[in-house]
Amino acid sequence: MARPKHRMGNLPAEATSFIGRRRELGEIRKKLATARLVSLVGPGGVGKTRLALRIAADLGRGFADGAWLVELAEIRDGALVTNAVLAALDLRDQAAIKPLQILLSDLQNRQLLLVLDNCEHLLGDVAPLVAEVLRAAPRLTLITTTREPLQVPGEHVIPIPPLQVPPGDGTQPLAQLRQNEAVMLFSERAGAASGTFELNGSNQAVVVALCRRLDGLPLAIELAAVRTRVLSVEQIMDRLSDRFALLTGGGRAALPRHQTLRTTIDWSYDLLTPAEQVLFRRLCVFAGRFTLEDVASVCTSSDVPATEVLDILSALVDKSLVTKEDVRGVACYRLHETLREYARLKLGDADEDELLEERCLEHYRTTCLRSADQARYRLLEWLAWAEL
Ligand SMILES: Nc1ncnc2c1ncn2[C@@H]1O[C@H](COP(=O)(O)OP(=O)(O)O)[C@@H](O)[C@H]1O
Ligand SMILES: [Mg+2]
Incomplete structure (x- = not known):
């Protein structure tokens, strides 16, 4: 029995601006x-x-x-x-x-x-x-x-190639740089994160160098750009360069792209507070979207107390490590697959994977059982929850 077709599609709204391409x-x-x-x-x-x-x-x-x-x-x-x-x-x-x-x-x-x-x-x-x-x-x-x-x-x-990066050393006219995809994405996200960032004559060379260093990979650019909230572009560039140098033996040789992204994620993860790191790696147990209640029930412990889950989760959203999207009026969260794969490695390193899988299963079992009890009265609500 098909349900009446009340929807003409299910595409999510875009949560951030779309650039170039x-x-x-x-x-x-x-x-x-x-x-x-x-x-x-x-x-x-x-x-x-x-x-x-x-x-x-x-x-x-x-x-x-x-x-x-x-x-x-x-x-x-x-x-x-x-x-x-x-x-x-x-x-x-x-x-x-x-x-x-x-x-x-x-x-x-x-x-x-x-x-x-x-x-x-x-x-x-x-x-x-x-x-x-x-x-x-x-x-x-x-x-x-x-x-x-x-x-x-x-x-x-x-x-699909990465975003176009500007050529050379970043000395081209500002107006021209502003048209470049990687630079545009960086400036947009940095502006959104810090509220004050603006591409100008004094930062253009570093921004260009950074976009080139990140191979124009949008996910890497987003992770770097949000850090302008607390770090200058120079600081971001210096710190990332140190990591890249470690991997390439100090030379200027380019890293393979997956290494570029992996290194940027590592850098971003290391900048998290200990509690943020713990919560981030635990979030990989959720397949697809999850809600604040899911997190509070599955991921808490003495180092991530239930009372602080919302703050820690918000910090992860602010740092572009977790994506927030509203589904039919409910705030939902998700991890980009690449970040989820990374979080899963970290969870394994911390030897928490089995425990978390169990807690996650238990959570969904209890939620289903509780809903089943009330399903006769609240069927529609339950269907909506199951679909989140
Ligand atoms: N053209 C674009 N404009 C704005 N943001 C982009 C663009 N391309 C990618 N992004 C952002 O970069 C990140 C990675 O992109 P995504 O489409 O999820 O990559 P993929 O599907 O290849 O893993 C996402 O946060 C996405 O919103
Ligand atoms: Mg994808």
Whole structure:
């Protein structure tokens, strides 16, 4: 039984300003004019999801049944991919019918744009599903984001590069620098974080050097930019340079990109207070979104007391390590997958992974049981909670 289709899509609102990417947007749009499957491929933190969502928001109106996002990052079991798509599309599972059958029969007459975000860890399950959906639903268009192509017939791969960085030593005219994507992102985020940051003649050379040092990787730029709240751009550059120098034996050789990002995350993590570090690494136990109540029930201990959870969580949001998004009026939080992978390593190092997994399971078990008790009276509320 499908629920009434009250929604024409489920794309989240953009929480921060979108910057640049005119070339990539143009290329994706052009590809989508003829192709039905476009994969945005690149490493974590490079900006694939932002691009996919931006394109979907732009083009969604041209699809009679709208644009829909399926987030696969949180799915661990490949067998659940089809269920994840059903859930995102607001279609209900039915005991007697296979999920794939429900999906294909619903999609076959619909004209919609589907975004499958983060396919890389489930390629073996996503690829056949995508092939089947494309066959069954002639008016459906798919955008995937993934670190590796799906290798499905008809797939058009668009490699996503980092943001454009300014050339040279940063002596070009300010007006020209302000048009550069990496510099724009840095200035935006630094301005938002500190309230006073402005690109000017005296900081332009360091900002350029920093953007170049960070390889134009948006996630790394955001982590560095928020620190302008307490550090000058020079200080940020000096401290990051020291770390990069350690890794490259003091030489000026470039690091591989994943190392650049990893090093920036390390730097950002080390700047946290001990309590922030503890909470951050524990947050990796949540798959997808979580609420303040989830955190208070699962992640607290003597070093992260329940009374301080909100403050510590807010500090992590301020530092761009946790993303806040409102879902139907409820404040929710999430970790970028790349940051979650990092947090998971740290949780393992601290030998807390088993304990936290247990507490997380226990929390969801209790919440479900409590809700089941009251479900007869509060079904709608419960469904909304389960979907957060
Ligand atoms: N064009 C852009 N404009 C503004 N912010 C961006 C842009 N591209 C990426 N970001 C930001 O950089 C971070 C990483 O981008 P994301 O799209 O999540 O990368 P990926 O999906 O490749 O891991 C996010 O916080 C995102 O909002
Ligand atoms: Mg992504």
